[in-house]
Amino acid sequence: MVDGDDPSTDTPVKQGSVPNGTTTLTVSGLSSKTKYDFYLQSNCGDGNIGGWSAVVNFTTKVGPCGVPTAIATDNVTENSATFSWTNPAEQTTGYVWKVVANGGDPSTNTPVAEGYLQSGTNSVKVTGLLSNISYDFYIKSDCGNANVSDWSSVLDFITEKGLGVNDIAFQSLSLYPNPVKSNLTISAKSNVEQLELFSLLGQKVKTLSPNSTQTQLDLSGLSSGTYLLKVTINDSSKTFRIIKE
Structure with missing residues (x-):
């Protein structure tokens, strides 16, 4: 049941029956990081059904949040670069990206540039970079409810020297x-x-x-x-x- 619902009157999220003597049950197909209530009652046959047990409250764990893959870059200029990637199969609410100095850690070092993109986006143009400098690009998924993926593999690049x-x-x-x-x-x-x-x-x-x-x-x-x-x-x-x- 959805947390707080009444098993006698409200529509259950999942329901079923098990053979006599069963003492364990696995319920699948629930949403991640969601509160539910579990109830059980005995069926003694011939319409003789016992009352509902005391409620058991539980919360499902956070599901996996997929990491963007196939990170690539093109159209690198003196002061900008465009990046693309393949979105993960898992449902996301958006993506967090960072550009750090070459060899930097996106989790601890101050980024040169950073931003947030809405779900479904698979490219970004980063501007304001310095010419002829090595940088690292990282991106990760935001699946909502504080559930984020690991950072992607690093993509290092060098901005153009700016000749001409x-x-x-x-x-x-x-x-x-x-x-x-x-x-x-x-x-x-x-x-x-x-x-x-x-x-x-x-x-x-x-x-x-x-x-x-x-x-x-x-x-x-x-x-x-x-x-x-x-x-x-x-x-x-x-x-x-x-x-x-």
Whole structure:
């Protein structure tokens, strides 16, 4: 019975009879993570049927939530990539996807990009990525009621380097010293419109809008390691690796 229903008046979810002497019964075809009531009564023959037993309440366990498979990517550009996958057979309410730095853990590391898609969707275009950088894409199913699948197998990809007309603005660009201990000097023939410094996990740690041909970026307060500097000139952007000592 549905939890709270009356076995004498309400329509049962499942019903049946078992031979005399039976003491166990398996009921199949129930919904996962659902509350039910179980009742039993004796049939002594010739219309002599006993009253209903005391109710036994139970809740079915959460069913499996399938993992998306056949993850693929195409149309990878400097700053975007499109992904597709095969949806699992199990009913889902949606999908959670993440892009993390290459080698990152989608369960613990801060994602570069993430999102939620409605059930039935089997592709997504991710934008706002940095050029010529390695990333990892993951996706998992959301089956509702806090029932989610494991993450899919990883799909690693590298955004395009961004060759072509946009490179002209960067031919005279100088970044020095690199490695750097404190101040990084950025020099170009055209005005540098914006500087954005990212950690390898994709976290933005500094930003500056100098609008001049030469400026300095103070890195003295940062921990030693490798960073990614996104430089924008004439509305075009390129990313460079910076080593902080």
